[in-house]
Amino acid sequence: xxxxxxxxxxxxxxxxxxxxxxxxxxxxxxxxxxxxxxxxxxxxxxxxxxxxxxxxxxxxxxxxxxxxxxxxxxxxxxxxxxxxxxxxxxxxxxxxxxxxxxxxxxxxxxxxxxxxxxxxxxxxxxxxxxxxxxxxxxxxxxxxxxxxxxxxxxxxxxxxxxxxxxxxxxxxxxxxxxxxxxxxxxxxxxxxxxxxxxxxxxxxxxxxxxxxxxxxxxxxxxxxxxxxxxxxxxxxxxxxxxxxxxxxxxxx
Amino acid sequence: xxxxxxxxxxxxxxxxxxxxxxxxxxxxxxxxxxxxxxxxxxxxxxxxxxxxxxxxxxxxxxxxxxxxxxxxxxxxxxxxxxxxxxxxxxxxxxxxxxxxxxxxxxxxxxxxxxxxxxxxxxxxxxxxxxxxxxxxxxxxxxxxxxxxxxxxxxxxxxxxxxxxxxxxxxxxxxxxxxxxxxxxxxxxxxxxxxxxxxxxxxxxxxxxxxxxxxxxxxxxxxxxxxxxxxxxxxxxxxxxxxxxxxxxxxxxxxxxxxxxxxxxxxxxxxxxxxxxxxxxxxxxxxxxxxxxxxxxxxxxxxxxxxxxxxxxxxxxxxxxxxxxxxxxxxxxxxxxxxxxxxxx
Numbered sequence: 001x002x003x004x005x006x007x008x009x010x011x012x013x014x015x016x017x018x019x020x021x022x023x024x025x026x027x028x029x030x031x032x033x034x035x036x037x038x039x040x041x042x043x044x045x046x047x048x049x050x051x052x053x054x055x056x057x058x059x060x061x062x063x064x065x066x067x068x069x070x071x072x073x074x075x076x077x078x079x080x081x082x083x084x085x086x087x088x089x090x091x092x093x094x095x096x097x098x099x100x101x102x103x104x105x106x107x108x109x110x111x112x113x114x115x116x117x118x119x120x121x122x123x124x125x126x127x128x129x130x131x132x133x134x135x136x137x138x139x140x141x142x143x144x145x146x147x148x149x150x151x152x153x154x155x156x157x158x159x160x161x162x163x164x165x166x167x168x169x170x171x172x173x174x175x176x177x178x179x180x181x182x183x184x185x186x187x188x189x190x191x192x193x194x195x196x197x198x199x200x201x202x203x204x205x206x207x208x209x210x211x212x213x214x215x216x217x218x219x220x221x222x223x224x225x226x227x228x229x230x231x232x233x234x235x236x237x238x239x240x241x242x243x244x245x246x247x248x249x250x251x252x
Numbered sequence: 253x254x255x256x257x258x259x260x261x262x263x264x265x266x267x268x269x270x271x272x273x274x275x276x277x278x279x280x281x282x283x284x285x286x287x288x289x290x291x292x293x294x295x296x297x298x299x300x301x302x303x304x305x306x307x308x309x310x311x312x313x314x315x316x317x318x319x320x321x322x323x324x325x326x327x328x329x330x331x332x333x334x335x336x337x338x339x340x341x342x343x344x345x346x347x348x349x350x351x352x353x354x355x356x357x358x359x360x361x362x363x364x365x366x367x368x369x370x371x372x373x374x375x376x377x378x379x380x381x382x383x384x385x386x387x388x389x390x391x392x393x394x395x396x397x398x399x400x401x402x403x404x405x406x407x408x409x410x411x412x413x414x415x416x417x418x419x420x421x422x423x424x425x426x427x428x429x430x431x432x433x434x435x436x437x438x439x440x441x442x443x444x445x446x447x448x449x450x451x452x453x454x455x456x457x458x459x460x461x462x463x464x465x466x467x468x469x470x471x472x473x474x475x476x477x478x479x480x481x482x483x484x485x486x487x488x489x490x491x492x493x494x495x496x497x498x499x500x501x502x503x504x505x506x507x508x509x510x511x512x513x514x515x516x517x518x519x520x521x522x523x524x525x526x527x528x529x530x531x532x533x534x535x536x537x538x539x540x541x542x543x544x545x546x547x548x549x550x551x552x553x554x555x556x557x558x559x560x561x562x563x564x565x566x567x568x569x570x571x572x573x574x575x576x577x578x579x580x581x582x583x584x585x586x587x588x589x590x591x592x593x594x595x596x
Binding site for chain 2: 072090105
């Protein structure tokens with residue numbers, strides 16, 4: 001469970017996150033949606049302790065992210081940010097194995113190796129295991145990063161725009177893998193996505209933000225309505241039911 | 253699950269075949285490098301103006317034996333210590349600044365050490381080795397800190413521009429050192445101190461260098477944390493690594509090693525840059541794996557430069573700093589051009 005308690009954050013005079021209180025329950029996939037600059041990534045960065053909140057607290061399983069020692073939190077919460085410009089030349093397997101660092105500090109046990117193998121297999125990375133990251137396509141690299149985060153073995157996984165750089169096929173594949181992480185492995189997955197239909201098709205809950213404030217949160221079906229989407233994105237959206245899924249179609 | 257996976261990777265023969273080949277080469281290369289280093293090291297013990305042959309060593313009163321123990325062995329030890337530590341310092345600095353062209357030799361650190369040596373000489377005279385070292389270490393830390401401070405504020409973070417700024421900074425600092433030295437008539441001695449040269453290494457004058465392997469060992473213990481920090485702050489924080497503390501520790505190690513080596517034997521240009529670049533180009537950036545190889549290669553590089561300098565104009569010597577500068581400079585330019593091509 002991740003709790004945000006009256007979290008605020010400003011950059012200069014701009015209030016990017018404005019008094020957000022929110023509880024993300026254990027299990028399933030929760031998607032943070034909102035227009036550009038709505039504060040989704042900032043909120044995620046605060047939970048990931050990459051940014052300090054100006055006010056308020058974020059608790060992961062009751063542990064305050066601002067005061068809990070880094071290694072302790074790194075065993076409960078894994079985060080992947082949006083831009084991952086990494087110049088380090090590691091092989092895919094080396095990268096994924098670094099996910100075990102919070103547990104074993106670099107000396108991998110047999111159990112660690114097993115979990116690395118599992119993450120590699122889960123994301124279908126075995127054929128690429130000994131390739132260097134700079135020899136991969138953007139989509140393959142993204143998959144390797146997510147595999148590393150999964151390998152960290154945390155109950156909570158926060159991903160900022162995990163579909164970046166992915167074409168349609170790989171985006172669907174990634175979402176299926178994340179769905180599996182939630183359903184089969186019982187992880188709590190929190191995503192920032194800009195495509196509301198991805199959120200609609202793959203997540204259990206949606207959290208909608210606008211100009212730093214929480215607009216609505218709840219089960220996906222309850223939030224996929226024309227009124228709410230208009231309020232969040234400032235554009236007229238029709239919502240159609242297609243094969244049991246709610247799809248938003250913007251028009252102007 | 254795992255058996256299906258294996259079959260899957262077996263179905264794609266090209267990558268897995270490539271992998272197996274690369275791994276085999278890797279092991280053999282390391283063993284070969286070590287063997288070559290040992291042979292070259294033993295050989296270097298018998299290169300020099302006075303004839304010393306292995307047979308002479310059996311006789312303790314022989315003049316050759318004295319030369320061997322007071323000059324040849326200390327010289328070899330100094331070469332191995334300085335070479336390995338400088339290369340490792342370069343490796344650590346390049347991964348922590350996330351720029352493969354940043355090393356103590358291209359960030360101005362070496363020049364700050366030079367300025368420190370001049371200041372120490374003016375303050376304590378030329379005899380106080382400890383005073384010299386203390387002040388050199390302090391200047392080295394200040395210089396690296398200043399460079400990192402600039403780096404964080406730099407708008408142009410182009411991979412080639414960053415080290416050029418460091419080299420410029422070093423130029424300014426070394427000009428200041430030269431001015432001071434000129435005013436106090438130390439110019440010639442400064443040149444002699446700064447240019448890496450092992451000909452002055454005899455027993456009793458190099459023992460300071462025994463401090464640097466300790467720094468290398470600490471660097472090895474922190475290798476994984478340095479690798480994680482090299483991935484960037486986001487990854488480091490996610491993995492529970494205290495980013496700022498680890499980066500600071502690594503840069504302090506690099507600065508202290510640079511100061512001690514320059515005070516001890518002078519500067520070997522490009523060593524900390526060229527060796528880590530060549531090693532990581534071949535083996536990747538996982539520090540735990542490449543750090544030992546970098547240390548061996550750094551020692552070998554300096555040893556080769558020293559032996560070349562000793563034999564090329566026999567019986568005279570060309571300082572290792574000059575030989576290393578020529579060889580290292582050429583490799584540096586090749587690496588720069590490669591990087592440019594890859595970016596473009």
